[in-house]
């Protein structure tokens with residue numbers, strides 16, 4: 156890679172950033188196409204977010220990704236927001252054009268694409284049980300509603316957040332207002348009624364790899380079980396589900412496909428999907 160004055164910078168803003176695979180994935184993609192771009196992790200303390208965003212505007216950045224804990228906070232610095240990201244209320248991808256920032260959200264599309272490919276199925280007409288109500292749950296739940304899920308259960312440890320996410324979906328899409336909030340104590344019946352279960356909590360993430368947000372006894376063979384966690388690549392929840400005979404969808408393809416969408420927004424070119432998959436698989440193995 157030949158870094159020079161024309162090199163376009165693309166950043167990843169978050170805190171902390173220690174385990175992100177996005178730099179490896181995007182730099183492999185830029186290299187594949189010999190693009191004069193570089194993807195840089197930029198760890199930003201909350202009190203410095205405004206200063207960093209203003210600085211990025213004045214430098215040769217063509218965009219950036221946003222991760223935990225800034226996907227909502229970043230919105231107030233955007234000059235424009237794509238309709239889908241506006242509905243979700245969270246931004247994970249930003250394009251900078253002539254000093255103006257436009258925010259997008261590619262997390263939901265990333266999940267949908269990985270679900271369709273790896274579950275070999277569509278969300279249309281399915282009943283979906285989502286555990287979690289944070290940033291990832293928000294993007295995925297909206298994507299489910301927009302793609303005609305028949306019913307969406309939102310189950311979160313903090314019930315108020317389940318309620319607030321359900322209300323936001325039902326308000327912005329009254330035509331598909333089948334979103335039901337619930338607490339952890341009520342999950343048994345809802346899981347029984349569902350076709351797809353998606354973990355959007357951090358329970359089971361490295362290093363707590365022996366934890367699962369769902370009791371194995373609540374899983375059954377006809378349920379498709381998905382996890383947004385990609386480290387470890389097969390969480391305890393997915394291992395339990397596999398033992399029962401469920402179809403499973405790993406978190407890694409969601410990470411790659413949200414990156415694919417972001418790459419295409421920044422470069423206007425079709426992303427080298429295979430290269431992106433190989434780079435993150437290799438990085439995870441070496442972890």
Ligand code: ATR
Nearest residue numbers: 287288289290291292311312313316355356357358
């Ligand atoms: P992300 O952007 O990855 O979704 P987040 O917004 O911090 O991250 O959300 C984390 C989610 O994991 C939340 O739904 C959180 O539940 P609370 O809203 O009750 O905090 C959930 N979560 C984290 N640790 C959990 C635990 N030990 N048990 C159950 N849920 C947990």
